[in-house]
Amino acid sequence: MLKLSTKGQYGVRAMFEIARGYPEHPVAIREIAERQDVSVAYLEQILNTLRKAGLITSVRGPGGGYLLSRSPREISIGEILRGLDGPVALTACQDPLAGCVRADGCVTSLLWKALGEKIEGFLDQMTLHDLLAGKKFGSERAVGA
Amino acid sequence: MLKLSTKGQYGVRAMFEIARGYPEHPVAIREIAERQDVSVAYLEQILNTLRKAGLITSVRGPGGGYLLSRSPREISIGEILRGLDGPVALTACQDPLAGCVRADGCVTSLLWKALGEKIEGFLDQMTLHDLLAGKKFGSERAVGA
C-alpha cells in the first residue's frame, strides 16, 4: 500500500549525489549512475525532468555534469518527488486536476485530505541538507487530529 | 504520487455502510453497492477479504448481510487498508518481506521509514467511529522530525 515509485526514489538519491558537489563541482551522470546503481539511460530521463523543474542545472562538455540550482537547505524532498511524480494525490477526489464527482463519497474525503496534507507537510520540511547531515529523522508516531 | 487503490477506498466506504448497521442490523451487499456506487461483483471480492481479515462477519439467507466484528471505535482505517492492500511499504527496503540489499542506499532509508511510520500512525488512530461521527480531521501541517 502507498508505494513510492522507483523514479522518485532514484531521483532523491541522484539529488543527494549532486548535492555532494555543491556549490562548485558538477557531478557527471555516469558517476551518479555508478554510485547509486541506476542505469545511465534511466537517470537521463529523471535528471532531465528535474532540470525542467528548476532544481538542477547542467554543464556540458568534458568535466561537465549537474549542479544544484539552490543550496541543499532550500531543496526539499517534497519538491523532488513532486517534480517527478506530481503532487500527492491519494484519491481521484484529492487530485488538483479532476474535481470530486460524488457528493456522498465525501464521508472519507476529509480523511484523505488530512492524510495527504500530513504527508506533504513532512516531505516539504525535509531537505537535501538533512540527508547530507545524516539527520536522525524522528519516527515517533504521529498524533492524529 | 502515493495513490491509494480503489480497492482500499471502496473498502473503507463499504465498512462505513456496514458500521451504520452496528450492532444488530446486517447490511446487504446490494445495499452497499447502491449507496456507494460500486459493482456487487467487486464488492464481493473486497468484503470476502475483509471477512477473512476478521473485521466483519456475514449472515446468510434472506434478511442477511454483513456485520462489524467489533465496535466502530475498535476498527481503525489502518486495519481496513492493511487487510486489503497490505502494510504501508513505501519502498522495497521498507517491505517486511524483502530485506534491504543496498548498504549505501540507506541514506534515504531512515527517511522513508520515518514517513511510513507517520502514515501508519495516522491511519491506526482513525476509526470507523470517527467517520460515523463526521469528525473534523485535523489537517494542520505536520511538524517534521
Add this chain to the structure above:
DNA sequence: TAATACCTTACTAAATTTGTCAAGTATTTT
C-alpha cells in the same frame, strides 16, 4: 576535431490495478 557529456523522443515489456464472470453453497420463508 575528437572526445566528453548532456538532451530528446519513442517505444516496449512487465507488473499492477480494476474489475467481470460463472458457478457454486448456505439459509430462511412460504
Add this chain to the structure above:
DNA sequence: AAAATACTTGACAAATTTAGTAAGGTATTA
C-alpha cells in the same frame, strides 16, 4: 420441499501504470 435471497469462491482479462531501453542528436572544451 422448493424457491428466493444472499453470501462464497476462483478464474480470468482489459486497462493502466511503471520501469525501464534504445537510438540518435546537440553542445562544449581540450
